[in-house]
Amino acid sequence: MTLRGLLRLDGPEDPSEEERLERCLDCDSDLTDSQSYERHRICGACGHYYHLNARQRVASILDPVSFREMDRSVTALDPIQFRERQSYRHRVLEAQRRTGLAEAALTGTGTLYGREVMVAALDFSFLGGSIGVASGERLARAFEHAARRGIAVVTVVSTSGVRMREGLLALMQLPRLATAHQKLAERGLPHVTLLTDPSTGSAFAGLANLADFIIAEPNALVGYSALRKMREKMGEELPEDAHTSEAHLRRGLIDAIVKREDLRPSLGLLVDLLMSNYELRSVGRPESEPREYSHLEAWTQVQLSRHENRPTAPDFIRRMTTTFIEIHGDRSGEDDSSVSAGIGLLGGEAVMLIGQNRLQGIAGPGAIGPAGFHKARRAIRLAQKFKLPLITLLDSDGARPDLVAEEDGLGNAIARCMRDMLRLQSPSVAVITGEGASEAAVAMGVADRLLMLENAVYEVVSPEDAARRLYGEAAHVDEVAERLRLTSNDCLRLGIVDTVVPEPGDGAHTNHDEASLLLRRSVVRALTAIQSERPRRRLNRRRDRYRNTGKTHSWVFGRIERRLADLADRFIHWRRRTGVNPRRASRLAETPDDPEIMR
Secondary structure: OOHHHHOOOOOOOOHHHHOOOOEOOOOOOEOOOOHHHHHHOEOOOOOOEOOOOHHHHHHHHOOOOOOEEOOOOOOOOOOOOOOOOOOHHHHHHHHHHHHOOOOOEEEEEEEEOOEEEEEEEEOOOOHHHOEOHHHHHHHHHHHHHHHHHOOEEEEEEEEOOEOHHHHHHHHOHHHHHHHHHHHHHHOOOOEEEEEEEEEEOHHHHHOHHHOOEEEEOOOOEEEOOOHHHHHHHHOOOOOOOOOEHHHHHHOOOOOEEOOHHHHHHHHHHHHHHHOOOOOOOOOOOOOOOOOOOOOOOHHHHHHHHOOOOOOOHHHHHHHHOOEEEEEOOOOOOOOOOOEEEEEEEEOOEEEEEEEEOOOOOOOOOOEEOHHHHHHHHHHHHHHHHOOOOEEEEEOOOEEOOOHHHHHOOHHHHHHHHHHHHHHOOOOEEEEEOOEEEHHHHHHOOOOOEEEEEOOOEEEOOOHHHHHHHHHOOOOOHHHHHHHOOOEHHHHHHOOOOOEEEOOOOOOHHHOHHHHHHHHHHHHHHHHHHHHOOOHHHHHHHHHHHHHOOOOOOOHHHHHHHHHHHHHHHHHHHHHHHHOOOHHHHHHHHHOOOOHHHHO
């Protein structure tokens, strides 16, 4: 069905709907027989995106004939009686006649693949898509109506900001929207926004960035500041792709760029994941955990955990899930590629996944900077909001040891990430898949269940660093690795991990598919078990687990232990100082002439 055929919506006919180009304005190609232009308003020759008005946007997203417009009667023609050569009231009336809309914001309900959603679209052809009192009220009502109905909100942004000719009343629409949006957030309902060309100004900051998930069309003009102001401030031309959706994606300011023809299925999938109400439950008796593991030397396991062909977190996620939608950054201006995060389907249940990627990083492979921990925190907050189980895959070189990371608040980022993991009310499973490195692993590993692959290691410090500290060189690394008790068997005996996941053949690097299957089975088993517990009990057990890590003694046994340790320490120092074995010394005193003893 063509876009024109989908436009059977409530409300007046849009006059611009019939305006159809015959030749591309960008490459001069013939558009008369172009299916791409007919369906999506895209030039099939050069890929140029043409403007879609609000009704066309809604029609391209929702199921046919499902849209029902809301609040069409909400208007405010001239709230501050703005004076200029041509009256503001006349401008609004002219925009209404030209576009067929009563205001820049078109709001209403409809279905997306059968699921009811609230849609709100800003139309740039109506006074630049600017938000005034009437548009602000319509958008606020849309959020509040969605909160009452328990449905998701999809906003389509094409705007230049707030409406100057309505003065401070227009600016006050930003807190109005934030207040109404808070009601949606408190209900744990999703808000997904689409940025189109252009999406700029205070409406970009005050509406689009309230969303849980931000997607954009390719090469869209996106950002808070106007290009003109940026050029004037810098006094020079901007880079070619500055202020575009592609630039924002690289900086982790948006989550995805989606082609117009893929937009509807992408939105449908995302809303389904965020609104998922399926949960894994066990049937019959739970399977027993495997008990036979390899007993390789500790340094050998360290080397296997770092094997260049060992599956990374993205490898495991791709094989374990049937669907995965990634998030990028936390909108602070940096997207650390050493951490991947997103929503996926595992065993038919929507889960939030966070993976440490040891092959990528901003300052070097596997090193996680503050932005990586901030991205993980954003994923944890989304899991909390939408009640999604959280699964973390841990494999990195640790936190990034450089001055820039320190000055960007690395320590604070680690602490807050660990705190958010402990506070999370959703079920959580952490898996050490390779090298669980010190604080980077702990910050994302304090979960209800901690699993560990057979040849993975969990380190307080790398064996090489420990050997250099103890011996001044790394020659004794194999001996130090054994003493650090960092293997999966050691961690199981110490009670730090709950389960050791077997690996295929000589290690996970030999067969990625089988390794992923074994890991998926163990994660599903653990997730099924903890989801059967009551939330409060599960949270208390998590807190008790980490509150009581490591054995300590009471006052009486503590004094005895300290006394015995002190005597043993004195005895060892006496032997080192005298160089004589005390047992041999007593025998020498009794039979000093015995040649065997003397020898």
